[in-house]
Amino acid sequence: MTLDSKIPAGPLAEKWDNHRFQSKLVNPSNKRKYDVIVVGTGLAGGSASASLAELGYNVKTFCIQDSPRRAHSIAAQGGINAAKNYPNDGDSVWRLFYDTIKGGDYRAREANVYRLAQVSSNIIDQCTAQGVPFAREYGGQLANRSFGGAQVSRTFYCRGQTGQQLLLGAYSSLMRMVGVGKVELFTRREMLDLVVIDGKARGIIVRNLVTGTMERYVADAVVLATGGYSNVYYLSTNAKGCNVTASWRAHKKGAYFANPCYTQIHPTCIPVSGDYQSKLTLMSESLRNDGRVWVPKKKGDDRAARDIPENERDYYLERKYPSFGNLVPRDVASRNAKEACDDGRGVGPSKTAVYLDFADAIKRDGEDVIRQKYGNLFHMYHKITDEDPYKMPMRIYPALHYTMGGLWVDYNLMSSLPGLYVLGEANFSDHGANRLGASALMQGLADGYFVIPYTIGDHLATADLPKVSTDHEEFVKAEKEVSERQNKLLSINGKRTIADLHKELGLLMWDNCGMARNEASLKKALKKIPDLREEFWNNVKVPGSGEELNQALEYAGRVADFMEFGELLVSDALDRKESCGGHFREESQTEEGEAKRKDDDYSYVAAWEFQGVGKAPKLHKEELVFENVKLTQRSYK
Amino acid sequence: MLKSSLGKKYVMSITGQLVCAFLVMHLAGNLALFAGKETFNKYAAMLEANKVLLYAAEAGLISIFLLHILTAIRLSLGNRAARPEKYAVYKASGEKRMASGTMIFSGLVILTFLVVHICQFKFTPRVGDTPTIYDVVQSYFAQPQWVIFYVSCIWVLSTHLFHGFQSSFQSFGLNHPRYTPMIKAGGALYAVSMCVGYTAIPIFMYLGKGG
Amino acid sequence: MSDTINLTLKLWQQKGPNEKGRFLTYEAKNISTHASFLEMLDVVNDELMEKGEEPIAFDHDCREGICGMCSLVINGRPHGPDGGITACQLHMRKFKDGETVWIEPWRAKAFPVVRDLVVDRGAFDRIIQAGGFVNVNNGGAADANALPIPKRNAEAAMDAAACIGCGACVAACRNASAMLFVAAKVSHLSFLPQGAVEKRERVLNMVKAMDEEGFGSCTNGGQCEAECPKEISVSNIARMNREYLAASLSSS
Secondary structure: OOOOOOOOOOOHHHHHHHHHHHHHOOOOHHHHEEEEEOOOOOOOHHHHHHHHHHOEEEEEEOOOOHHHHHHHHHHHHOOOOOOOOOOOOOOOHHHHHHEEEEHHOOOOOHHHHHHHHHHHHHHHHHHHHHHHOOOEEOOEEEEEEEEOOOEEEEEEEEOOOOOHHHOOOHHHHHHHHHHOOEEEEEOEEEEEEEEEEEEEEEEEEEEEOOOEEEEEEOOOOEEEOOOHHHHHHEOOOOOOOOOOOOHHHHHHHOOOOOOOOOOOEEEOOOOOOOOOOOOOOOOOOHHHOOEEEEEEEOOOOOOOOHOHHHHHHOOOHHOOOOHHHHHHHHHHHHHHHHHHHOOOOOOOOOOEEEEOOHHHHHHHHOOOHHHHHHHHHHHHHHHHHHOOOOOOOOOEEEEEEEEEEEEOOOOOEEEOOOEEEEEHHEEEEOOOOOOOOOHHHHHHHHHHHHHHHHHHHHHHHHHOOOOOOOOOOHHHHHHHHHHHHHHHHHHOOOOOOOOHHHHHHHHHHHHHOOOOOOHHHHHHHHHHHHHHHHHHHHHEEOOOOOOOOOHHHHHHHHHHHHHHHHHHHHHHHHHHHOEEOOOEEEOOOOOOOOOOOOOHHHHHEEEOOOOOOOOOEEEEEEEEOOOOOOOOOOOOO | OOOOOHHHHHHHHHHHHHHHHHHHHHHHHHHHHHHHHHHHHHHHHHHHHHHHHHHHHHHHHHHHHHHHHHHHHHHHHHHOOOOOOOOOOOOOOOOOOOHHOOOHHHHHHHHHHHHHHHHHHHHHOOOOOOOOOOHHHHHHOOHHHHHHHHHHHHHHHHHHHHHHHHHHHHHOOOOOOOOHHEEEEEEEHHHHHHHHHOOOOOOOOHHHHHH | OOOOEEEEEEEEOOOOOOOEEEEEEEEEEEOOOOEEHHHHHHHHHHHHHHHOOOOOOOOOOOOOOOOOOOEEOOEEEEEOOOOOOOOHEEHHHHOOOEEEEEEEEEEOOOOEEOOOOEEEHHHHHHHHHOOOOOOOOOOOOHHHOOHHHOOHHHHHHHHHHOHHHHHHHHOOOOOEEHHHHHHHHHHHHHOHHHEEEEEEEEEEHHHHHHHHHHOOOOOOOOOOHHOOOOOOHHHHHHHHHHHHHHHHHOOO
């Protein structure tokens, strides 16, 4: 099968309009004849469910949490970008498009990104109409702040809880549709398989997490909005429940997985404090505006930070990047922190942290100014670590934060499996190899509010969709497979806990396919993951039964999928022998140690086809064509 | 509206406020005790002169009290049912925990008190040693056990008022950064005044007799 | 400085909504004071599993105080002894060596226990479904700046909208009342002109839905505000009382 991205013809700015005009429509009275399944209720899934239901489709919406409002979009802090140009500082759809393409290190589709920039303004209008309390100026107009990777102020925000407010907006629209009966809501349900009939996605198998029963749901199209896969690294800033299961099961049923090696690592997280650590907490990048990053010059220096004299400190970012200093992009800052720690110069009890020091800023501006700017972040840091950052430097370390890769989708957001749509972080489409701050919320809502409502109609109107029932043999078969797998997990009764095995996988991924990757480390990981997977299937201990609420069983199923997925991620990283965005191959760097793209060889989307567990996946390339932007190499010297 | 949980709260606060007003009038009238037997008996006679007005006032008071009490009992039963399994340890904080958590109990104490009080001062026959209402009052308050009973009950009533007064404003939606502290202070002042005023009567009567 | 403590845990165990629950006593040894409360429970659960026993079920997800999933009453207080945070943000340094720690689920008729420390908060979703939204379809919204909103109102709306729907207000309330949750949503939307259009119907419908779920009624005790991890004010309850009265009196 060849990959058809279905990018419409014509000039960039007209593609989306033309495409909408040319798409087939489902007439209003016929919409009620179609059922759509939406899995996931974050920004993408919530907004898609609400929008499709408003159009008249019968929507069935699923989430693993007890309420749709708990999806992890809720944790996004900073804001949402939109090309409104309210501050009159020169922003435009074109500039947002350009910044996003460049920020993604030229590994995203022009047409998709342009559409994203186009609809960004509508998102702000829609959310405002829903009652999202965006920050305002005294005159009553919306306020903007600036964010990394852009020279204009285009980020809209609700204090430090933008994700929460946008999600509650989508959730309220969703619940309104539940109230009028257009959305049927299924909470505490986990999708465990996709049902494909006659080559089209027609349903899902879910486990009712309360009763443990397997349930079958049929529809005319299936929409996945199930988020990213950062938790394959065990420690990340993702919620504990975030997982790759829905995407992975769809992949195993034929949907291609694109660019899994594009992972984003955030430089300013609170470091690991012990073995019990269950997740990492992110602190806003804005801290680097005033904090200075350093480590001791001497290896294994055990003195307290304040006892290390100035001339024995290495302010490595300022030293290596005199013009950007501490404000280098996320990937550069992260990589350098890792290098310092690998060099034995890390600080703190675990020796895997670097200092972020505000002493100079406090001396220069006074404690009050710093408190005004970062009071809440300092407070959070103090709560978690019990150390006062006004008195001693913060300790920070990078952590997995977001994954740009995901299921391959065409311009319509349809995967390589007809009838299966993928939205939000779960797809690969808009961020290329690196995502800019405040763009994740924009993409999730763009997909759900403004893309899928238009594009799903074309499939429903043109595809041959005979009525099928949940007694269809494909449903029976899928449910049987899922049940057997579950029973197998419960019957192993080995010696190791699920978390223990997950941690081992995470560490393996982090050490060999983390911030910097090379051929040797990747090959090592490729060799070790299958062994670990076997260890998992032979020696994991999953207590309880399948006929009840069993959180250990849920977790085991997700880790089992990570054990398979991790291999694909590493394979993709091995294939891409260039550095781009969040993917840094040590073999491909400039003399100064900067990431070096190889546009001639790797200007493609790597879409992988599943060939069987433990078998090498098959690569399909979608060449990226740049007609509107000129590819340049980044430099932050 | 009155069927809803909020409606019941409105009933509680309106009837409560009316009782509060009654308490002020009742106290003002009874302060006549301090002016001596003649003044007080005159005041009592005046109240009892117009039978129609008297019965109307009594009927009004009874309905206000009944409404307040019955609604309170319904609310309280509903609140109990809302948490069938109790906590093993419960330490939720909250500024007015003491008074707000015991409203139903202080209310029941007040109800008992009310019955005793009415029996004593309304239905004690005014014959023999106690030919006038003043004598009735005097005879009860000459006995230390009744003085203690009255003082304790009034203290309970005051804690009830302490929470109830300001709570009734909140129930009607009056909460404002500027006025709420005033309402709270007003409520406290009101509760203390009622406490002082009403406890003064038995104590004064007792001391007056003893001295 | 000792970095580890030992605790006696009293953990609520309950197989299902209609089963009888009981406390499991568990001696937690060498708990790092730097661990979060939920990480401590992770360790306990891992130990239970290693011993071949079933772990204690508890809800959690984001572990950074925003998803509202965690729902533990710790030593009699929802989200534990520290103010203004959720249980996932609580750290073990807040406990003393040798202390007995009681861990219970949210207790309310409207929040039936699903298992152990996990409760069903679907009642909150049904209340929102009854009116916690602005009745506006996607598409066709006016420009976001077409309707100026005073900064003060936007801030007040945001104060109320900060609610994470965890249910600590219900758990804390002596009467298991959901007034703070409902009032926060009612306030958030009535502070904004977009939401003010339907404020009458909204408050009537949401209060009706709340009453049907079997929550207790408000006795203005203020426990909700004191235990709310987002410190949402009871002034929102007053606002809802006011709006409900006005809406009821003007209803046809």
